[in-house]
Amino acid sequence: MATKLFVVLLLACLLAEILAAPSTEAKVRRNMIRGRPRGGMKKQPIMTEADAHISETVVSGLFTQTLDHFDNTSTSTFNQRYWHNNQWFKTGGPAFLMLGGEGPESSYWVSNSNLEMTKLAAQQGAWVFDIEHRFYGNTYPTQDMSVTSLKYLSSAQAIEDAAAFIRAMKTQIPELANAQWVTFGGSYSGALAAWAREKHPELIFAAVGSSGPVQAEVDFVEYLEVVKNSISRNSTACADSVSNGFNTVASLLKTADGRKQLKSTFHLCQEININDDKAVKYFWETVYSPYMEIVQYTGDAAGAFATQLTISNAICKYHLNTQTTILQKMKQVNNYFNLENEYFGCNDISYQGFIDFMKDETFGEAQSDRAWVWQTCTEFGYYQSTASPIAGPWFGGVQNLPAQYYIDECTAIYGAQYNSAEVQTAVDYTNKYYGGRDQLNTDRILLPNGDIDPWHALGKLNSTNPNIVPVVINGTAHCADMYGTSTLDSVYLTQARQTIANVLDKWLKQSN
Numbered sequence: 102m103a104t105k106l107f108v109v110l111l112l113a114c115l116l117a118e119i120l121a122a123p124s125t126e127a128k129v130r131r132n133m134i135r136g137r138p139r140g141g142m143k144k145q146p147i148m149t150e151a152d153a154h155i156s157e158t159v160v161s162g163l164f165t166q167t168l169d170h171f172d173n174t175s176t177s178t179f180n181q182r183y184w185h186n187n188q189w190f191k192t193g194g195p196a197f198l199m200l201g202g203e204g205p206e207s208s209y210w211v212s213n214s215n216l217e218m219t220k221l222a223a224q225q226g227a228w229v230f231d232i233e234h235r236f237y238g239n240t241y242p243t244q245d246m247s248v249t250s251l252k253y254l255s256s257a258q259a260i261e262d263a264a265a266f267i268r269a270m271k272t273q274i275p276e277l278a279n280a281q282w283v284t285f286g287g288s289y290s291g292a293l294a295a296w297a298r299e300k301h302p303e304l305i306f307a308a309v310g311s312s313g314p315v316q317a318e319v320d321f322v323e324y325l326e327v328v329k330n331s332i333s334r335n336s337t338a339c340a341d342s343v344s345n346g347f348n349t350v351a352s353l354l355k356t357a358d359g360r361k362q363l364k365s366t367f368h369l370c371q372e373i374n375i376n377d378d379k380a381v382k383y384f385w386e387t388v389y390s391p392y393m394e395i396v397q398y399t400g401d402a403a404g405a406f407a408t409q410l411t412i413s414n415a416i417c418k419y420h421l422n423t424q425t426t427i428l429q430k431m432k433q434v435n436n437y438f439n440l441e442n443e444y445f446g447c448n449d450i451s452y453q454g455f456i457d458f459m460k461d462e463t464f465g466e467a468q469s470d471r472a473w474v475w476q477t478c479t480e481f482g483y484y485q486s487t488a489s490p491i492a493g494p495w496f497g498g499v500q501n502l503p504a505q506y507y508i509d510e511c512t513a514i515y516g517a518q519y520n521s522a523e524v525q526t527a528v529d530y531t532n533k534y535y536g537g538r539d540q541l542n543t544d545r546i547l548l549p550n551g552d553i554d555p556w557h558a559l560g561k562l563n564s565t566n567p568n569i570v571p572v573v574i575n576g577t578a579h580c581a582d583m584y585g586t587s588t589l590d591s592v593y594l595t596q597a598r599q600t601i602a603n604v605l606d607k608w609l610k611q612s613n
């Protein structure tokens with residue numbers, strides 16, 4: 102199957118990069134899709150040779166999982182991939198379970214000893230596990246990804262997967278019969294970690310849900326407001342230039358000559374057809390995407406985001422250059438982003454090409470994108486629109502990317518019933534089912550969030566319950582706490598990790 106090959110290649114590239122020069126093979130530029138870059142939102146950093154050494158205590162397995170947890174007459178099952186490692190386990194210790202999110206999992210989170218979860222495991226004598234989310238990676242619950250099959254893809258099913266997995270491990274591994282289980286996750290799976298504790302307090306003792314958007318929202322206008330603020334926080338002069346750049350693009354779009362300039366500036370494969378509204382919006386996604394992705398991950402100790410794809414190095418370095426025109430600055434940001442990601446071709450702005458790609462019902466190259474966009478259409482929304490009265494005009498116009506554009510994609514990809522009324526109903530249901538930010542009916546959850554990460558706007562940032570512990574980290578991006586310690590870590594990040602360790606320690610000790 103094509104996907105398997107693709108995933109293997111992806112992992113091989115990450116490992117190969119340690120030992121060999123970067124590959125020069127051209128990749129097609131793919132925009133961040135609903136906040137999800139290639140590979141998933143929780144990044145898997147490039148490993149050092151030492152990190153890549155996998156201990157023989159790391160074991161992979163296939164768990165026989167129930168296809169439909171909400172229909173007790175259904176007997177279908179599938180193989181769910183998982184990994185575990187007992188190298189830090191001490192008798193009587195807890196079990197830590199990393200929940201996979203919207204991308205492939207691997208042995209990474211249970212084998213690299215310089216990660217938040219594995220360091221906490223060493224402190225607590227924990228056995229560590231990682232399960233892959235259904236429909237992502239090599240966990241194929243169904244024969245294909247048709248809409249009929251995708252009905253089995255939901256966060257609620259994924260949470261029941263985790264519960265079934267824990268129940269089974271408690272019997273299969275006698276040392277864990279009475280262990281306290283703690284769920285971990287980042288981004289979407291950070292929300293899942295908290296929700297799993299909420300839904301299964303009888304199995305899950307506590308949760309650490311990093312950068313989890315626990316509030317679902319159709320029109321996620323705050324996303325670009327944070328992007329604006331985060332760039333401004335680094336440099337107001339840079340921010341002014343970025344705003345000027347987007348507004349220059351907006352005015353050039355109005356004339357044939359201007360569109361010709363834009364085609365060259367952004368190295369587009371196609372002409373911008375001004376009479377095709379979808380094509381123009383898809384072009385806008387191409388312009389926004391590097392700024393969104395850079396701000397979402399800036400400074401994370403995760404590959405190129407640590408020092409290269411940062412706000413100051415990948416955006417402001419170009420925008421603060423007094424020798425270049427505004428279009429040159431926009432071009433340079435785009436080129437640098439493409440170079441760092443090894444996207445060497447022209448930028449494809451064919452809207453129909455994107456829809457056709459997403460309509461592929463096999464577990465092919467679009468697998469994760471098709472699965473993630475399905476979850477946004479049927480559960481979360483999270484549509485990063487330009488509708489904010491603050492950020493919209495700043496970024497060239499409130500109409501550039503309305504939520505309706507993303508909802509129309511739901512309809513175009515999955516069918517007529519996935520329309521705006523359905524998306525709104527689905528999002529309301531999700532907030533009712535989990536309680537949203539304000540009614541999380543649980544405790545013993547830690548919720549780290551970085552305040553320059555656009556996703557933090559949908560996280561839970563304060564709480565009156567002393568056992569729901571938000572940890573807002575000054576100046577960090579998406580999932581920053583989860584990665585290994587680095588010399589680049591700010592004092593705020595170091596303190597946040599310490600808080601997380603202390604609170605978890607207190608909870609685990611109370612239970613004994």
Ligand SMILES: *[C@@H]1O[C@H](CO)[C@@H](O)[C@H](O)[C@H]1NC(C)=O
Binds near residue numbers: 173174
């Ligand atoms: C299935 O679930 C229904 C409703 O929850 C319950 O009434 C019924 O007894 C269950 N059947 C089996 C076979 O467990």
Ligand SMILES: *[C@@H]1O[C@H](CO)[C@@H](O)[C@H](O)[C@H]1NC(C)=O
Binds near residue numbers: 336412414
């Ligand atoms: C902007 O970011 C750079 C690199 O991360 C940092 O050195 C600089 O101090 C930041 N400036 C401000 C004002 O935060």
Ligand SMILES: *[C@@H]1O[C@H](CO)[C@@H](O)[C@H](O)[C@H]1NC(C)=O
Binds near residue numbers: 558560561562563
């Ligand atoms: C608490 O969180 C809400 C929602 O995220 C936010 O609007 C509010 O400003 C926060 N309050 C404080 C005191 O930080």
Ligand SMILES: *[C@@H]1O[C@H](CO)[C@@H](O)[C@H](O)[C@H]1NC(C)=O
Binds near residue numbers: 575576
């Ligand atoms: C956040 O970090 C910045 C830069 O280090 C600092 O100026 C500011 O005071 C910090 N804010 C808080 C609330 O600690």
